[in-house]
Amino acid sequence: MQRVATLLGALLVMAALWPASGLDMSARAQSPIQADGQNPMGARPTADSVNEEFLFKQSPKITGRISIPDGKAANLIQPQGRQYQMFREGWLPWIGALVILGMLAALAAFFLYRGRILTDHSQESGKKILRFNAFERFTHWMTAVCFIILSLSGLNYIFGKRLLMPLIGPDAFGALAQWAKYSHVYLAWPFMLGVIFMVVVWVRDNIPNRIDWEWIKAGGGFIGSKHPHAGRFNAGQKGVFWMVAGFGAAMGATGLMMLFPFAVFDVNGMQVMQVIHSLIGVVFIAGILAHIYIGTLGMKGAYDAMGSGKVDLAWARTHHDLWVEQEQARTASGPQVASHPAPAE
Amino acid sequence: MARMKFLCDADRCIECNACVTACKNEHEVPWGINRRRVVTLNDGKPGERSVSMACMHCTDAPCAAVCPVNCFYTTADGVVLHSKDICIGCGYCFYACPFGAPQYPRVGNFGSRGKMDKCTYCSGGPEPDLSTAEYEKYGSNRLAEGKLPLCAEMCSTKALLAGDGEMIAEIYKQRVLKRGYGSGAWGWKTAYRETVAI
Ligand code: HEM
Numbered sequence: 001m002q003r004v005a006t007l008l009g010a011l012l013v014m015a016a017l018w019p020a021s022g023l024d025m026s027a028r029a030q031s032p033i034q035a036d037g038q039n040p041m042g043a044r045p046t047a048d049s050v051n052e053e054f055l056f057k058q059s060p061k062i063t064g065r066i067s068i069p070d071g072k073a074a075n076l077i078q079p080q081g082r083q084y085q086m087f088r089e090g091w092l093p094w095i096g097a098l099v100i101l102g103m104l105a106a107l108a109a110f111f112l113y114r115g116r117i118l119t120d121h122s123q124e125s126g127k128k129i130l131r132f133n134a135f136e137r138f139t140h141w142m143t144a145v146c147f148i149i150l151s152l153s154g155l156n157y158i159f160g161k162r163l164l165m166p167l168i169g170p171d172a173f174g175a176l177a178q179w180a181k182y183s184h185v186y187l188a189w190p191f192m193l194g195v196i197f198m199v200v201v202w203v204r205d206n207i208p209n210r211i212d213w214e215w216i217k218a219g220g221g222f223i224g225s226k227h228p229h230a231g232r233f234n235a236g237q238k239g240v241f242w243m244v245a246g247f248g249a250a251m252g253a254t255g256l257m258m259l260f261p262f263a264v265f266d267v268n269g270m271q272v273m274q275v276i277h278s279l280i281g282v283v284f285i286a287g288i289l290a291h292i293y294i295g296t297l298g299m300k301g302a303y304d305a306m307g308s309g310k311v312d313l314a315w316a317r318t319h320h321d322l323w324v325e326q327e328q329a330r331t332a333s334g335p336q337v338a339s340h341p342a343p344a345e
Numbered sequence: 346m347a348r349m350k351f352l353c354d355a356d357r358c359i360e361c362n363a364c365v366t367a368c369k370n371e372h373e374v375p376w377g378i379n380r381r382r383v384v385t386l387n388d389g390k391p392g393e394r395s396v397s398m399a400c401m402h403c404t405d406a407p408c409a410a411v412c413p414v415n416c417f418y419t420t421a422d423g424v425v426l427h428s429k430d431i432c433i434g435c436g437y438c439f440y441a442c443p444f445g446a447p448q449y450p451r452v453g454n455f456g457s458r459g460k461m462d463k464c465t466y467c468s469g470g471p472e473p474d475l476s477t478a479e480y481e482k483y484g485s486n487r488l489a490e491g492k493l494p495l496c497a498e499m500c501s502t503k504a505l506l507a508g509d510g511e512m513i514a515e516i517y518k519q520r521v522l523k524r525g526y527g528s529g530a531w532g533w534k535t536a537y538r539e540t541v542a543i
């Protein structure tokens with residue numbers, strides 16, 4: 001039964017097509033292509049060809065059909081490559097140098113103006129309070145080590161051939177760049193994991209609130225001597241947190257696109273990914289330079305928080321008074337001493 | 346000195362892909378790598394044309410500019426070559442190349458694309474001319490033997506022209522004047538920042 005239906009269907013289709021094809025044939029027979037190459041449609045098959053100008057008016061790149069499996073090869077001309085060249089060689093080195101050297105200069109100027117921020121002595125000096133537990137410190141340092149290597153290997157893509165290559169020669173630089181590249185693409189993974197961990201353990205303490213606004217209005221205690229109130233993280237630290245979360249996500253997303261090229265985007269999309277990755281990359285590096293400065297050289301006592309995990313109580317009282325109160329209220333037994341276990345965070 | 350260029354006369358190209366095949370054979374190009382390819386534009390529509398495309402050996406080559414390890418160099422003949430010993434396979438040259446010329450033996454994943462490969466204008470690489478090392482990395486060096494690239498030499502319709510830029514532009518110009526039409530020197534504006542004035 002089904003076969004009969006199929007047969008009938010096929011016959012119907014053939015019947016429908018028959019007159020049409022007949023018509024077509026007779027039309028062609030009646031008006032053959034004229035001697036001057038002109039056909040009745042008015043098109044000249046040889047002379048009226050597509051050309052570059054016409055195709056570029058229709059779309060910014062010229063794409064056709066290809067008979068090999070590599071789909072990317074179907075792009076005949078993408079002049080955007082020239083723009084990408086312009087960005088990467090004309091702009092990026094200057095932007096990168098300006099942003100990073102500018103930050104270093106700003107930090108140096110601040111250091112000269114403010115010096116090392118010290119904590120006034122009080123009767124709480126010498127007592128310790130746990131600020132970051134082992135997991136928090138592990139997360140921080142895993143991400144930090146990856147970040148430093150990612151930064152150096154990333155900067156090598158931009159500046160290596162300009163600064164390092166003339167010094168050590170092309171062969172040594174080639175070998176070094178290869179290792180830098182491996183380190184960049186492999187350490188990207190623990191870096192992304194670290195950023196995820198950081199968000200999980202710290203996002204709770206980084207939600208902006210009214211205290212932050214007061215802190216910003218008071219200049220964060222950087223300017224003048226008055227110390228504004230702050231919880232576990234002050235507005236500046238919250239800024240660093242959100243920068244790491246946001247830029248980390250952006251670097252991860254664009255970096256992943258570059259690790260799996262053409263998985264999502266075509267060549268123009270890849271160019272955009274690369275531009276975003278490099279621009280955010282240099283701003284990120286500058287931002288973290290400021291973070292490193294204030295965590296080490298800029299402020300006495302700050303480093304301990306991520307070093308041993310325990311900070312001086314007087315320091316904590318000065319910079320994170322609300323947090324100290326909260327911790328002391330919670331543990332009821334007062335400040336944590338060295339032998340105490342980490343509070344269940 | 347000559348300034349070597351390619352010009353594909355699309356009004357002659359019949360998309361036979363012989364240039365593609367000849368290139369693969371001449372240089373023993375590995376699977377998956379196409380130093381040359383034929384792209385058909387307006388496929389199946391009036392005015393359809395095919396263009397054989399490979400590295401154009403650009404003036405102020407974008408690939409060379411963006412390469413983070415500066416592994417490119419331009420020969421006295423204007424041919425853009427590179428060193429596979431220095432290349433780190435970052436893929437930037439593919440993003441920069443207007444013609445999709447750079448090829449990689451492996452397809453991405455973890456940045457392990459392998460050393461970039463592209464059309465050498467049949468003139469090898471930095472190794473000594475006609476050495477085994479050169480052949481293994483870059484294929485044959487016909488220019489060193491006084492011959493032009495094989496793709497253009499064996500093109501049955503002489504659509505693909507290779508040689509000194511001024512000479513091939515003149516040949517193309519004569520053709521256009523004689524037959525009364527021409528779809529233009531594809532890619533010249535982007536590659537050489539000039540076109541063939543007819
Ligand atoms: C967070 C710190 C990071 C910094 C500062 C950084 C910086 C950079 C810079 C400056 C470049 C060179 C851009 C250019 O030359 O135009 C680059 C390239 C690249 N980055 Fe990153 N990046 C970071 C993280 C990541 C992550 C998380 C990934 C992957 C998920 C990644 C993957 C890549 C890839 C694939 C390239 C292209 C180079 C290649 O494949 O060889 N990066 N990065």
Ligand code: SF4
Pocket residue numbers: 399400401402403406407408409425441442443444445446447463536
């Ligand atoms: S065609 Fe592409 S690979 Fe060849 S020189 Fe120009 S930019 Fe470089």
Ligand code: SF4
Pocket residue numbers: 408411412413414415416427431432433434435436437438439447461
């Ligand atoms: S893939 Fe190789 S040749 Fe191309 S830009 Fe990267 S290092 Fe240079």
